Amino acid sequence: MMDVLHWDGTxxxxxxxxxxxxxxxxxxxxxxxxxxxxxxxxxxxPWLAPxxxxxxxxxxxxxxxxxxxxxxxxxxxxxxxxxxETCCSGNEDVLDDATxxxxxxxxxxxxxxxxxxxxxxxxxxxxxxxxxxDGRPLPLDEIEKELPACSSKELSKKKWTFxxxxxxPYLKRPWYKLHPCGTAEWxxxxxxxxxxxxxxxxxxxxxxxxxxxxxxxVFGLRISFKISD
Amino acid sequence: xxxxxxxxxxxxxxQIHLHESQVTTLPPPPPALILAPRIGYLPLLAPLIKPYFxxxxxxGVDTIWFDCNGLPLKWYIPTGVLFDLLCPEPERPWNxxxxxxxxxxxxxxxxxxxxxxxxxxxxSLKEAAYIMxxxxxxxxxxxxxxxxxxxxxxxxxxxxxYQRVSSKLKLATVxxxxxxxxLQKSQQSVIETDLPAQAKTGRVPVRLYVLSVSKxxxxxxxxxxxxxWEKISYINRPVEIxxxxxxxxxxxxxxxxxxxLFLDESLMNVKLGGVDxxxxxxxxxxxxxxxxxxxxxxxxxxxxxxxxxxxxxxxxKLIRIQGIEPKLEIPFSWxxxxxxxxxxxxxxxVCVKVAx
Numbered sequence: 001m002m003d004v005l006h007w008d009g010t011x012x013x014x015x016x017x018x019x020x021x022x023x024x025x026x027x028x029x030x031x032x033x034x035x036x037x038x039x040x041x042x043x044x045x046p047w048l049a050p051x052x053x054x055x056x057x058x059x060x061x062x063x064x065x066x067x068x069x070x071x072x073x074x075x076x077x078x079x080x081x082x083x084x085e086t087c088c089s090g091n092e093d094v095l096d097d098a099t100x101x102x103x104x105x106x107x108x109x110x111x112x113x114x115x116x117x118x119x120x121x122x123x124x125x126x127x128x129x130x131x132x133x134d135g136r137p138l139p140l141d142e143i144e145k146e147l148p149a150c151s152s153k154e155l156s157k158k159k160w161t162f163x164x165x166x167x168x169p170y171l172k173r174p175w176y177k178l179h180p181c182g183t184a185e186w187x188x189x190x191x192x193x194x195x196x197x198x199x200x201x202x203x204x205x206x207x208x209x210x211x212x213x214x215x216x217x218v219f220g221l222r223i224s225f226k227i228s229d
Numbered sequence: 230x231x232x233x234x235x236x237x238x239x240x241x242x243x244q245i246h247l248h249e250s251q252v253t254t255l256p257p258p259p260p261a262l263i264l265a266p267r268i269g270y271l272p273l274l275a276p277l278i279k280p281y282f283x284x285x286x287x288x289g290v291d292t293i294w295f296d297c298n299g300l301p302l303k304w305y306i307p308t309g310v311l312f313d314l315l316c317p318e319p320e321r322p323w324n325x326x327x328x329x330x331x332x333x334x335x336x337x338x339x340x341x342x343x344x345x346x347x348x349x350x351x352x353s354l355k356e357a358a359y360i361m362x363x364x365x366x367x368x369x370x371x372x373x374x375x376x377x378x379x380x381x382x383x384x385x386x387x388x389x390x391y392q393r394v395s396s397k398l399k400l401a402t403v404x405x406x407x408x409x410x411x412l413q414k415s416q417q418s419v420i421e422t423d424l425p426a427q428a429k430t431g432r433v434p435v436r437l438y439v440l441s442v443s444k445x446x447x448x449x450x451x452x453x454x455x456x457x458w459e460k461i462s463y464i465n466r467p468v469e470i471x472x473x474x475x476x477x478x479x480x481x482x483x484x485x486x487x488x489x490l491f492l493d494e495s496l497m498n499v500k501l502g503g504v505d506x507x508x509x510x511x512x513x514x515x516x517x518x519x520x521x522x523x524x525x526x527x528x529x530x531x532x533x534x535x536x537x538x539x540x541x542x543x544x545x546k547l548i549r550i551q552g553i554e555p556k557l558e559i560p561f562s563w564x565x566x567x568x569x570x571x572x573x574x575x576x577x578x579v580c581v582k583v584a585x
Contacts, residue, residue: 045462047441047543047583048489119466120356120434137334164352165338167303169465172458174338181355181365 004203009188010122013054015204020057020115020124023208030223034062037115042170056170057115064111064130064146064219108133109146111219115208116169123183124208126215127168127175140165140176148220178215187211232567236551237388239267241312242322243274245295247282251329254285262322266386267309267551268571270346271295271302273384278327291329294337298454301333304340305349306438307570313549313578314438314461318449336458347380350572357434357573358400360467367398383571391571400573403470403565404429431472433565434574437464437486441583442546449547452580470561479564480557483545483579490543490581547580 011019024037037057041050114127130138130146140163144151168175190210191203213223245261252258261281263274275293295302297315302325306314312323332339340346355365371379375394382390439462442452455461468485470477484491548554551568569575 044464045439045441045489045583046459047443047581120360164348166305166349166352167338169463173335179352181359181369 004191004198004200007188007191007200007203009184009186011117011124011204011207012122013117013119015207016117016124017053017055019204019207020055022205023115023212024057026209027223035059054117056117059113061110062113062221063108064143065108109138109143111143114168114175115212118180121180121183123180123187124211125177125180125183126212127177128219129173129175143176146220147218151218151220178218183211186214190214234388236568236570237266237268237386237391239309239552240264241267241308244322244324245278245281246324246326247285248296248326248328250331251282251287252285253287258282258285260324261327265308267307267312268383268386269308270304270306270350271308271311272304272340272346273343275342282327282329286329289330292332292340294328294332294340295325296328297323297325298456300455300457301336303337303458304346305338307576309551310438310570310576310578313552314440315455317440317452317547317549317580319552343384350380350383351376353572353574358398360432360434361401361403361430361573362399362428367400371398395571399428401428401430403433403562404431431470433468433470433482433561434569435464435466435468435482435486435577436574437466437577437579438462439464439487440578440580442580443583445582446546468561476558477561478557479548479555479559479561482561482564483548483557486577487545487579487581490545543581543583545579546582547578549578550575 020037020039024039027034028036037059039055040058041052042054042056043050044054109130109132111128111130115124116127117123118125130143132138162179163176164179165174165176167173187207187210191198209223216223241264243261243263243265245263247258247260249257258281261278263277265271265274272293278293279291294304297311300315302311312319316323351368355368358365358368375397378390379394382388382394440452440455441460441462444451444453446452464486466486468482471481548557550564553568555564555568565575
C-alpha cells in the first residue's frame with residue numbers, strides 16, 4: 001500500500017468511487033440536518049448505458065441563505081463518542097428550513113452541489129448552481145452575497161481563477177465550479193500536517209470528508225471531524 | 230512548411246446570415262462572408278460581423294451568439310473543431326446564423342465578449358499545463374504582459390509571437406521513445422546541441438467529440454444534421470502514451486478514449502482513407518487542411534473502414550483532427566506535437582455509427 005509521505009494528494013478514478021461511498025456513508029451517519037448525497041452514474045455516450053463504476057455525488061436544494069449577516073451558518077455535528085460539538089462562535093443554530101428565521105422577506109436561495117471526479121486533475125471537483133425558491137437561476141454576483149465575507153473577498157480578488165462557470169461534464173448545462181488546480185497540494189498537506197502517518201486506506205476513507213470540510217466553507221457550510229478518529 | 234504553421238493558417242470560409250427575427254429592414258441584409266481562423270473562436274469575429282448588420286439590428290444590448298441549423302454553437306469550442314464536428318461533409322462556405330438577441334442562457338454558458346473567451350482559453354491552457362507538467366504554476370505565474378501577448382497572438386493568428394511567449398511556459402513536449410528512436414535511426418547523424426534538455430511528458434491533453442449516428446452511410450453527406458448536443462459525447466481525458474517497444478499510434482489512443490468501441494481486439498483491422506499533409510495543403514489556399522480524401526478512381530469520398538467490426542454494435546466511421554483524416558497508424562506523439570490547438574489541447578472529432 002502506498003505510503004502517504006510519497007503520495008501526491010490525488011486519487012485514481014477507482015479510488016474516487018470508494019472514497020465517495022465512504023463519504024456519503026459518514027455524511028449520513030452524522031445526523032446532519034442535510035439530506036444524504038446520491039450517487040449518480042456518469043452518462044458517457046447517448047447510445048450506451050452509463051458504466052456503473054463511473055459516477056458522481058449529488059446533493060440538491062441546500063439553503064445557502066444566511067439568516068444573519070454577521071454569522072456563518074454553523075452545523076452541529078456529532079463525533080463518534082456521541083458528544084455534541086459546535087464550531088467556533090458557539091452559535092447553536094441548526095441549519096433547518098423549518099426553523100430558519102426570515103428577516104424582512106429575505107428570499108431564500110438554494111444550491112445544488114455535485115462532486116465530480118476530474119480525470120485531468122485526479123481530484124474531486126465541486127460543481128454548484130444556485131437558484132431562488134421559484135427556480136430562477138442565480139448569477140454569480142448574487143450568489144456572492146450569500147457567501148461568508150472571506151469567500152467574497154477571494155472571489156473579487158481572482159474572479160476567474162477561483163470560481164469558473166462552465167458546462168457541466170454530464171448534465172450539459174451551465175454550472176459553476178470551484179477550480180481544482182490546487183486541490184492535490186492542499187489535500188496532501190491536510191493529511192501530512194497531522195503527525196500520524198496514516199495508511200492509504202485510511203486516507204481514502206477520509207479523503208472526501210476532509211476535502212468537503214475545506215471547500216464547503218466557501219459556502220459557509222461547516223462540518224467538523226477529526227482525522228485522528 | 231511545418232505542420233503547426235499549416236494549422237495556424239487554416240481557416241473556414243463562413244457565410245453568416247442574420248437571424249430573421251432581428252432583421253428590421255427591407256430588403257434583408259445579405260450574409261456576411263468572413264474567413265474564420267480554425268484556431269479561433271466565433272465570438273471573436275464580432276467586430277468583423279457587426280458592421281454588416283448594425284443598420285438593421287433592433288435597438289438594445291448586443292450579445293452575440295451563433296447557430297448552425299438551429300443548433301446553438303458553443304463559443305468555447307474552436308471554430309475549426311465546430312466545423313469538423315458539425316460538417317462531416319465539409320460545406321464551403323459554411324452557412325451559420327448570427328444572433329444579437331435572445332441569448333440561450335439555459336444551453337450556452339454566458340459570454341461577455343472577448344474577456345470570456347480569453348479566460349476560457351487560459352483555463353484550458355492551465356488544464357493542459359497540469360496534464361503535461363503535473364502542475365499549472367507556469368501558467369498561473371505568467372506576467373500580465375505575457376498573458377496578453379499570448380492571447381493577442383492567438384487572436385491575430387501570429388504563430389511566431391505565440392511560440393515566443395509559449396516557449397517561456399516550458400511546457401513539455403510529448404515524448405514517444407519508440408518514435409524518436411526510429412527518427413534517430415533514419416537520420417545519419419544526430420548533432421548534439423547546447424540547448425537545454427526539453428522536458429518530456431507522456432500525458433497528452435485531449436478533447437474528444439463523438440458524434441453518434443444510428444444509420445450507416447456511404448457518403449459523408451448522408452450523415453444527418455446535428456440538431457442537439459445530446460447526440461455528441463464530449464470526453465475530456467488525457468491520454469497516457471504507454472512506453473512499450475512499439476509505436477503508440479492514434480489507434481492506441483482511441484482505444485483508451487473509447488474502450489467501448491474496441492471490445493473485440495482480435496478483429497482489429499481498421500483502415501481509414503488518409504491524406505498526406507502535403508497533398509492537403511496543395512489543394513486549398515483557404516482551408517489549408519482541406520479534407521477531401523484523394524478520390525480514387527471515382528470512388529466514394531470516404532472509404533469505409535474495411536473489416537471494421539470492432540464491436541458488433543458500433544464502429545468508427547470518421548476521425549478528423551484539424552480538418553485532416555489521419556491514418557490510424559500514425560504515431561500519436563506526432564499528432565500530439567503538431568496538430569494541437571493554441572490551448573495545447575488536441576481536439577479530435579469522431580463519427581461513430583451505433584446500433585439503435
